[in-house]
Amino acid sequence: MRDVAIVAFSQRQEAMINIESEVEFMVPLMNEAKDAVGLTQQEMGFTCSGSSDFLAGQAFSFVMTIDGTGPVPPISESHVEQDGAWALYEAWVKLQCGDIDTAFVYSYGKSSPGSLRDVLATQMDPYYVAPLWPDAFAIEAMAARHMLEQGVVSERQLAEIASRSRAHAASNPHAVRTAPKSVDEILAEDYAMAPLRPSDLPAASDGGAVIVLAADDKARELCDRPAWIRGIDHRSDAHTLGVRDLTTSMSARIAAEKAGVGNDKIDIAELHAPFSTSEAVLTKALGLGEDTVINPSGGAQAAHTMMASGLIRLGEAAQRISRGDADRAVATAASGPCLQQNLVAVLEGE
Amino acid sequence: MADEVLTAPLVLEYPFTRTTGPVIGGFLTGLREGVIHGVRRSDGTVMCPPLEYDPITSAPLSELVAVGTVGTVTTWTWNGEPRAQQPFTQPFAWAMITLDGADTPMLHAVFVDSADDMATGMRVEVVWRDEREGHITDIAGFIPAVASTTGEPAAMPSDVEQVQSVRTPIRMEYTYTPGRALSQYLRAMKDKRILGDTCPETGEVSVPPRGVSSVAGKPTLPELVDLPDTGYIESFNITRVPIKMRPDLTPPYVSAWIVLDGASVGFMGLGMNVEPEDVRVGMRVRAVWKPDDELEMSAQNILGWEPTGEPDEVIADYALVGRIEQGDDQ
Numbered sequence: 100m101r102d103v104a105i106v107a108f109s110q111r112q113e114a115m116i117n118i119e120s121e122v123e124f125m126v127p128l129m130n131e132a133k134d135a136v137g138l139t140q141q142e143m144g145f146t147c148s149g150s151s152d153f154l155a156g157q158a159f160s161f162v163m164t165i166d167g168t169g170p171v172p173p174i175s176e177s178h179v180e181q182d183g184a185w186a187l188y189e190a191w192v193k194l195q196c197g198d199i200d201t202a203f204v205y206s207y208g209k210s211s212p213g214s215l216r217d218v219l220a221t222q223m224d225p226y227y228v229a230p231l232w233p234d235a236f237a238i239e240a241m242a243a244r245h246m247l248e249q250g251v252v253s254e255r256q257l258a259e260i261a262s263r264s265r266a267h268a269a270s271n272p273h274a275v276r277t278a279p280k281s282v283d284e285i286l287a288e289d290y291a292m293a294p295l296r297p298s299d300l301p302a303a304s305d306g307g308a309v310i311v312l313a314a315d316d317k318a319r320e321l322c323d324r325p326a327w328i329r330g331i332d333h334r335s336d337a338h339t340l341g342v343r344d345l346t347t348s349m350s351a352r353i354a355a356e357k358a359g360v361g362n363d364k365i366d367i368a369e370l371h372a373p374f375s376t377s378e379a380v381l382t383k384a385l386g387l388g389e390d391t392v393i394n395p396s397g398g399a400q401a402a403h404t405m406m407a408s409g410l411i412r413l414g415e416a417a418q419r420i421s422r423g424d425a426d427r428a429v430a431t432a433a434s435g436p437c438l439q440q441n442l443v444a445v446l447e448g449e
Numbered sequence: 450m451a452d453e454v455l456t457a458p459l460v461l462e463y464p465f466t467r468t469t470g471p472v473i474g475g476f477l478t479g480l481r482e483g484v485i486h487g488v489r490r491s492d493g494t495v496m497c498p499p500l501e502y503d504p505i506t507s508a509p510l511s512e513l514v515a516v517g518t519v520g521t522v523t524t525w526t527w528n529g530e531p532r533a534q535q536p537f538t539q540p541f542a543w544a545m546i547t548l549d550g551a552d553t554p555m556l557h558a559v560f561v562d563s564a565d566d567m568a569t570g571m572r573v574e575v576v577w578r579d580e581r582e583g584h585i586t587d588i589a590g591f592i593p594a595v596a597s598t599t600g601e602p603a604a605m606p607s608d609v610e611q612v613q614s615v616r617t618p619i620r621m622e623y624t625y626t627p628g629r630a631l632s633q634y635l636r637a638m639k640d641k642r643i644l645g646d647t648c649p650e651t652g653e654v655s656v657p658p659r660g661v662s663s664v665a666g667k668p669t670l671p672e673l674v675d676l677p678d679t680g681y682i683e684s685f686n687i688t689r690v691p692i693k694m695r696p697d698l699t700p701p702y703v704s705a706w707i708v709l710d711g712a713s714v715g716f717m718g719l720g721m722n723v724e725p726e727d728v729r730v731g732m733r734v735r736a737v738w739k740p741d742d743e744l745e746m747s748a749q750n751i752l753g754w755e756p757t758g759e760p761d762e763v764i765a766d767y768a769l770v771g772r773i774e775q776g777d778d779q
Contacts, residue, residue, distance in 0.1 A: 117454045120628025123660040126668055140666050156459050156623035163659065169666015212459070213623040217532060221619055225465070226473050227498045227585050228556055230617050232534040237543045238556075240526035245545075248524070248569055293527050293564060337504035341545065341553035342496065 103194045104318040104325030105310055105421075105446065107135040108414035112273045112306035112402040115211040121150075121160045125207050125307050126167040132309040133203075136321040140169045143311075144199025146176040147190045149183035149206035150406050153218050157209075164207065182206060183308060183410030184371075184432030184442045190312055191331060200317040207307025208406035215303060215405065222435060224338060235436065236300060240292040242345035242437045243376045247294055251346045254294065257375035258285040261298035261400065264375075268397025273411075275402045276302035301373035301403030308404075308411045326417035326428075326446040330358030333432075333442035340436065351384035351431065351441035358429075358443045365391045365445075366425035369412035371433040373399045380438060381431060391429075395419065409433060413444060420448040455632045455746065459625040465617050472501040475513045477612040480587040483577055484605045486513040487551045497551035498585075517549030518575040519600025520591075524554075527564035534620065536590050542567045546591060549600055558590035566593070574598050583612035630660035633673050635746040641738055644673040645712055653713035657748065678736035678751075680709035681762035687725045701725045707734060707754055721753030731761035 109131040116124055133139065140146075146168055150161045157163075161178050168174065179185045183206025190202035210218065216234035223229040223238075246252050262282045268274035280298060288296040311321070318325040334350035334357075336343055355361070368391050372378035378400070382393060394400075396415040399408040409432020416428040427447050434440040469477060472488060476499050479486045488499030489512040497516050502509055525544035531537055536558040544567070545554035559573055573591035581587035594600070627635060630646050634657050637644045646658030646669035653664065656676055662669050685705040692698060703720025705728065720728055721737050734754040744750050 117456075117626045118629055120626075120631065120660060123628050123630065123668070126661050126666070130667065153461075153621070156461050156621065156625065163661075166659065166663035167661045167666060169663065171664045212625055213621055214532075217534075217621055221621075225467060225617055226469070226477075226615060229619075230585050231536055231556065231558065232532060233543055233556060234532065237526050237528060241524045241543060241545055244526060244569070245524040290527075295526075339496075339500060339504050339553075341555055342504045 101195055101197060101314045102318070102327055103191055103312055103314050104322070104327045105413065105417035106313045106318050106322035106325050107132040107311035108309070108418055109135070110273055110306065110308040110407075110411050110414060112275060112304040112404050112411070114275045114302070114304055116209060116305040117211065120163075121155065121157065121207055121209055121307075122164045122167045125164055125205065128307055128309045129167055129205060132311050136311050136313070138201060138311065138321070140174060140203070143174070143201050143203040145190055145193045145202040146174055147179070147186040147202065147204050148176070149179045149181050149186040149410070150208065151180050153221065154208050154210040154215070154405055155212045168203070182371075182406050182408065182432050182434055183310075184413055185333065185434070187310060187312065187410060187413060188331060188333060188442060191328060194312060194314050200314050202312040203309070204312060204410065205307060205309040206407045206410050208404050209305045210303060210405050211305050219436075228340075236292040236295065238340070238436045239374050239376060240295045243299070243374070244294050246346045246376055246379070249346050252376065252379045254286065255282065256379065257299055258282045258296070260375040260378045261285050261296070264394060264397050264400040265298070267395050268401035271396045271401065273402060274397040275304045277397070277401065295374065295376070299375040301400050304402040304404045306402070306404040306407055308407045308414055310410060310414055310417070322421060324421045324423060324448050326420040326448065328444055329447045330360070330445040331442070332357035333440065335435075335440040338435075338439065343437070345437050346380070348380050348384040348438050348441060351381055351438065351443065354441050354443040355385045355429070358445045360385050360429050360443060360445055363427055365427055365429050367392045367395050367416060367419055367428045369396060369398065369416040369428065369430045370394055371399050371409045371412050371431050373403050373408070373433075375400070377433065377438050385429060385431070385443070387429075409442065413446075416446050420446055423448070454626055455635060457625045459623040461621045461623070463619040465619065466614050467617055468614050469612055470501055471611075472499050472511060472513070474612045475499070477583040477585075477615060478609060479513075479515070479605060480585070481581045481583040481612065482606055482609060483581070484603050485516050485518060485548060485575070487516045487548075488512060489514055494552035495550060496553045497548055498555050514550070515602035515605060516551045517600035517602060519594045519598055520546045520548035520551070520573060522559070522567070522569055522571045522573060523547055524569055525559065525567050527567065536586065541590065544573070544591070546573060550602070557588060560590050560592050574600060584615055628660055630658035630669065630673065634658050635748070638748060638750050639744050639746045641678070641744065641750065643676045643678055643709065645676050645709070646670065646673050654711055655714045656709055656712045657716060676709045676711050678709070678738075679757060680707050680712065680734060682706065682728065682730060682732045682734060683708045683715045684730060685720065685728050687728070703728050705734070705754060718751065719753035722755035729761065731764055733757040733759040733762060
């Protein structure tokens with residue numbers, strides 16, 4: 100295995116970005132990350148992006164966004180209809196092949212033009228579930244009730260997660276839900292989709308993120324303290340909700356084992372947990388304890404940019420390692436209803 | 450006004466017709482006949498609704514088993530604000546329901562007056578739609594079961610036509626915003642002006658403007674530039690087959706790639722006031738605009754492109770033309 104590290108990260112998240120098109124708001128982020136390591140597009144060994152045209156209803160937005168990289172003369176690139184964390188995984192695999200030393204990864208999502216809750220209904224089983232148009236909050240709320248009734252978590256514990264997300268987000272300029280709220284204030288909220296309260300739900304945002312990967316000495320050359328990817332794995336649970344145990348995440352647990360999460364102390368965890376319930380599930384599946392700071396950025400609850408939230412978790416964790424705030428971190432990315440698919444990465448400083 | 454965001458309604462529709470295969474088709478055939486089926490899994494349990502494979506062992510599955518029409522709610526939530534395409538216009542509950550005889554729950558709607566009428570463990574029974582076609586919505590939803598309902602599966606009639614496909618149309622509504630550069634372009638269109646944007650490195654001008662230079666990988670210059678409504682045809686084709694979605698276009702018609710004077714990149718336009726046979730690469734054209742009182746913030750203000758009668762553009766290094774001619778010789 101080659102040592103591969105995150106050497107640059109840029110992001111933007113806002114409740115709504117309606118002045119600029121996707122490519123218009125991504126180009127400054129792309130250049131910010133390139134400038135941070137002094138690389139041009141032509142010096143990137145591989146480029147991989149993640150997005151979904153269904154979010155904004157903008158056909159071929161991903162092709163327009165490739166234009167933003169400056170792909171002239173033509174570049175080696177690929178795209179996944181997934182969170183950018185899976186684009187990063189593809190780039191990591193490509194770096195393992197050994198013929199390139201750098202890779203450029205980005206993803207973005209602009210869901211404000213449409214109804215995200217409706218759009219996400221289309222990812223469900225197309226014969227039995229999608230024709231009923233259950234929205235994403237309803238699916239998660241049913242899982243939440245099951246968790247509560249099985250005694251896996253309490254409403255107070257969910258409120259504690261939501262309250263901590265707000266407290267951490269207060270110091271994150273990229274978070275959109277930053278107003279502090281105590282646990283009791285959250286418990287006093289009316290249900291949004293019972294048993295989930297408004298603070299248990301993700302704060303929707305538009306935005307994107309860019310990460311530059313580099314291997315071995317190239318990473319050391321580009322960055323004072325690269326965030327080395329010591330383990331990375333992704334797994335998927337069944338698509339059919341009815342056969343899954345929604346109180347746990349088998350996919351996250353196995354991915355965490357394969358990535359080596361439990362091999363040493365984890366200082367911080369950036370978990371792609373849009374709902375309070377998702378964080379409760381992931382914390383348990385990864386086996387994280389009291390000595391780990393969970394979601395120091397406020398996490399995906401404080402700003403949930405579809406297709407970028409997972410990549411941003413990797414970037415947030417890497418930034419803390421590069422700054423010296425942490426030595427060992429875990430980041431996760433999720434996709435599909437109720438954390439159906441999970442990617443887990445362990446990052447370390449040298 | 451310049452800061453006001455332009456918006457336009459946008460609707461995407463996908464009229465999907467999906468093939469079902471024998472297992473899903475068998476389930477949907479059953480719904481049409483008023484019978485619900487699960488499928489027997491590798492471990493002997495029954496999964497409902499059925500899949501062609503076991504999601505845990507991946508074994509192929511085929512043995513359909515009739516299950517009951519009464520079942521038990523395993524979890525639920527209250528949907529206080531139903532959305533347009535959901536099963537019921539009044540507030541209702543979403544629930545996971547394990548039907549008697551099945552071992553896995555299915556998602557559907559439960560019709561009760563309020564969340565106070567819902568509980569995990571409650572018994573519910575199917576409400577069938579009067580006219581059924583072999584679709585998951587043949588089940589209108591569920592209501593609290595009355596004690597006299599046994600929910601025993603009805604006998605499946607023999608020799609019924611199998612459902613082989615199912616219509617699952619998708620409709621999604623958006624409020625489209627065009628972005629910074631295109632917004633300026635669209636505003637200028639209302640005044641019969643055509644704006645392009647400039648690459649900060651090469652000075653090349655693109656129209657319509659996208660706000661980004663793909664050559665430089667950088668934002669284009671913030672000031673957009675006015676371009677004349679004249680240019681030349683860089684390439685074209687003649688369409689002789691009608692297109693269903695464009696009944697306004699009568700074949701034969703010319704789709705031309707128009708390069709405006711001062712622009713480096715072309716765009717698609719419709720040839721007008723010219724016989725298709727007379728169109729040629731290099732032909733000089735000008736825009737045919739809608740009447741002034743019909744102008745909107747839209748590229749559709751330009752109805753098409755007509756010949757100016759000027760001498761043809763001399764395209765010195767037009768490699769593609771050469772390749773086509775060589776191809777003809779061979």
